Amino acid sequence: MTDDLREQVHAAARRARVAANELVLATRQSKDAALHEMATALRTRAAEVLEANAKDLEAGRAAGLTQGLLDRLTLTEARVDGVARGLETVAGLADPVGEVLRGSILPNGLELKQVRVPMGVVGMVYEARPNVTVDAAGLALKSGNAALLRGSSTAEHSNTALVAILRDALEAAGLPADAVQLLPCHDRASVTHLITARGLVDLVIPRGGAGLINAVVQQATVPTIETGVGNVHVYVDASADLDMAQRIVLNSKTRRTSVCNAAESLLVHADIADEFVPRITDALNAQDVTIHGDERFARDPRVQAATDSDWDTEYLSLDIAARVVGSIDEAIEHIAEHGSGHTEAIVTSDLAAARRFTARVDAAAVMVNASTAFTDGGEFGMGAEIGISTQKLHARGPMGLTELTSSKWVVWGEGHVRPTS
Structure with a gap:
């Protein structure tokens, strides 16, 4: 046979x-x-x-x-x-x-x-x-x-x-x-x-x-x-416009959960956590998204306490891992440890922060103030795509x-x- x-x-x-x-x-x-x-x-x-x-x-x-x-x-x-x-x-x-x-x-x-x-x-x-x-x-x-x-x-x-x-x-x-x-x-x-x-x-x-x-x-x-698979992050920086950040997080996560460019993790700078964490928790909850959060997020009873495996999970569902980080460098280190090299996004009003993020994050696509959903051959003007390469030889990205x-x-x-x- x-x-x-x-x-x-x-x-x-x-x-x-x-x-x-x-x-x-x-x-x-x-x-x-x-x-x-x-x-x-x-x-x-x-x-x-x-x-x-x-x-x-x-x-x-x-x-x-x-x-x-x-x-x-x-x-x-x-x-x-x-x-x-x-x-x-x-x-x-x-x-x-x-x-x-x-x-x-x-x-x-x-x-x-x-x-x-x-x-x-x-x-x-x-x-x-x-x-x-x-x-x-x-x-x-x-x-x-x-x-x-x-x-x-x-x-x-x-x-x-x-x-x-x-x-x-x-x-x-x-x-x-x-x-x-x-x-x-x-x-x-x-x-x-x-x-x-x-x-x-x-x-x-x-x-x-x-x-x-x-x-x-x-x-x-x-x-x-x-x-590669898409363990995709959205990092909301200290200087982010919070209205913009909310739109980008929601679109990245909920537009279509079954695709590899959907966000699976959310990182929020500690300086804006008191304001943004409850806000984004409400917004995600309204879209039926289950949050698997760190201690700061899990203060809200609607949030499930994250386990170590959550940081490495490509959910492909209405789930997201969420964590508060103390700095942009801590966000970059988290992405380096848990990301899959697919797409990573930063929401920021700080040009220096955007440049630091795009220079140091090792991924096929890095978004600044834009939804991760744009990592797509059609959106990039390529027509259809045959896949999104996460390796570095010959081809990378859509x-x-x-x-x-x-x-x-x-x-x-x-x-x-x-x-x-």
């Missing part, structure tokens, strides 16, 4: 390589036309997608999925239209393939150019988020890559319907359907076969919870980009088109040979 599954995954990878070789020669016009065809097909066949999604939601509720996971899994007409619009946005972006990064003519007359090129075959391993299926397919296509998609069994019906629609649209646009393929999802061994298919797969991107990401990063022999490319050196000569030494 395992050998059969391995061959199934590897065969898909070989088909993807053939498709990727065709996409290398595809023009921007043809790729953009295919993206528009995919968007139109999603809207036209939305009923199929929603019917399939309803089956996944029914199974998910029966299996006891958390509300946060059910929210990630849910598709609506508006969400289907949203991912379709994402494809159209990607079509409107510049094609990164062929961009000249640098070039020169050497003294000996050789012409050098470093140009962007596709990665080739990109594997995606992700959990109950069918929108990722469309985002990954669209970004991969525009950047000239073939996508191997390994979603979770919780989204099996949704992903199957989406990929069938995308493949039909690719064929209708004259591009290879195998540029988008869905891998088996019921046996975890299919993940293993994908992430160890060195030579067949050029890059793997895991997107999901800490367990999934750690398993892929630790076991993969294929190059991997780590898209990953759009350019992050799915590599580069090559193209050297032109006229019979040049290098002198022997």
